[in-house]
Amino acid sequence: MVILSAETRQGKVKSRKLRRENYVPAVLYGKHLAESIALKLPLREAEQFLKSNDVGSRVRIKIGDETHHALLKELTREPTTGNLEHLSFMVLSATEKVKAIAHIVVVGREALMRKGVIIQPIDEINYRALPSKLIDTITVNVENMQVGDNIKVSDLEIANDPEIELLTPVDSVVVTINPIKEQTEPEEVEDEDEEKQAEEAEDTESENSES
Secondary structure (H helix, E strand, O other), rough: OOEEEEEEHHHOOOOOHHHHEEEEEEEEOOOOOOEEEEEEEHHHHHHHHHHHHHOOEEEEEEOOEEEEEEEEEEEOOOOOOOOEEEEEEEEEOOOOEEEEEEEEEEHHHHHHHEEEEEEOOEEEEEEEEEHHOOOEEEEEEEEOOOOOOEEEOOOOOOOHHOOOOOOOOOEEEEEEEOOOOOOOOOOOOOHHHHHHHHHHHHHHHHHHHHH
């Protein structure tokens, strides 16, 4: 599990000011904390973490000598620039279930490139579980699927774990394979036009020769 080193911050420091100092504001909260902790994280470490993690990912937050097991619950970016603005982490308790998100990763697409079109209606599954049962990603292999096949949430391994409470409907389609639409070729009108022009030219020549 990734460890992010953080520092406490005092007062309401604006995100832009922190960015100029190469930090991003964050907050750590949870029932088992006396109060929420305002933090700042090194911007480079935070962006590196987000390259392979997303909302719902587990992480260890190290503040001085203390380390908290947490879940990334929310992140915000500036709409126009995409700059990271804020991160929210929730402290995990080993005995308390939490709402989480598992991101769906589809593999084996190459095998279907000439067979069908892959449609993926959903890209994440919402569920509730104890921290020890949290899942960051679910891999779905479509390599052996055929046109007309589909995979639903109920077909996934996560749906068969009695310790995980699914919040996404089990009949939701995760991925389906549609046929490739054949493109209709335009009618070859050029050849017909050329034939007509040739016929007209012949008729003109015969009329001239008769006269």
